Amino acid sequence: MAAATNPTTGAGTGITIGVLALQGAYTAHQRMLHDMGVATRQVRLPQDLQGLDALVLPGGESTTLLHFLQQGDFWPALKDFAATHPCLGTCAGLILLAQHVQPDQPSLGLLDVTVQRNAYGRQRDSYIHIGPSELPGGLLEMVFIRAPRIVQWQPEAQVLAWAGGSPVLVRQGRVIGCAFHPELGSDTRVHQLLVDACLTP
Numbered sequence: 001m002a003a004a005t006n007p008t009t010g011a012g013t014g015i016t017i018g019v020l021a022l023q024g025a026y027t028a029h030q031r032m033l034h035d036m037g038v039a040t041r042q043v044r045l046p047q048d049l050q051g052l053d054a055l056v057l058p059g060g061e062s063t064t065l066l067h068f069l070q071q072g073d074f075w076p077a078l079k080d081f082a083a084t085h086p087c088l089g090t091c092a093g094l095i096l097l098a099q100h101v102q103p104d105q106p107s108l109g110l111l112d113v114t115v116q117r118n119a120y121g122r123q124r125d126s127y128i129h130i131g132p133s134e135l136p137g138g139l140l141e142m143v144f145i146r147a148p149r150i151v152q153w154q155p156e157a158q159v160l161a162w163a164g165g166s167p168v169l170v171r172q173g174r175v176i177g178c179a180f181h182p183e184l185g186s187d188t189r190v191h192q193l194l195v196d197a198c199l200t201p
């Protein structure tokens with residue numbers, strides 16, 4: 001892990017965060033991390049994981065992501081990386097990190113939650129919710145796009161935000177899962193959780 005020189009932002013920390021760039025909303029994550037002063041690298045091949053401090057698994061379509069990730073040795077390499085480094089999974093990325101997925105599909109099993117895919121409706125049912133959170137400053141704007149719902153969770157998964165009676169932001173050790181899209185907008189607090197996880201020994 002890199003030494004912190006400015007723990008309130010990514011600037012000057014020397015950390016590099018990978019963004020899984022196979023499909024989906026990865027450029028918006030890169031832009032947000034860049035604006036926070038954090039170096040990023042697109043991850044398209046298993047060897048791109050080498051030397052990274054953390055990884056973002058973006059939103060998109062989890063079945064399509066799985067299709068690419070199950071080629072060659074990407075899946076075991078990702079499993080090893082995610083078990084040993086901070087990770088932030090948003091929307092489809094949360095589905096990849098979950099312990100159980102409904103309907104059933106392979107997942108990394110790093111967050112003790114069960115997620116139900118597409119539980120908030122179709123693309124046209126996308127909506128913005130403003131709700132309380134445990135993040136510094138409280139209230140959080142959350143963009144939901146065909147989002148998964150966390151329908152079961154274990155106490156190991158610390159809930160940091162709720163919407164409509166369900167957890168929508170959870171953290172388990174250095175793994176963070178988020179049902180909404182924190183990369184769309186200018187609020188950096190969810191990404192800051194990932195940066196902070198990199199800087200925590």
Ligand SMILES: NC(=O)CC[C@H](N)C(=O)O
Pocket residue numbers: 058059060061062063090091092093095117118145146147148
């Ligand atoms: N915005 C998103 O990432 C949607 C997730 C998608 N519905 C899936 O099941 O993978």
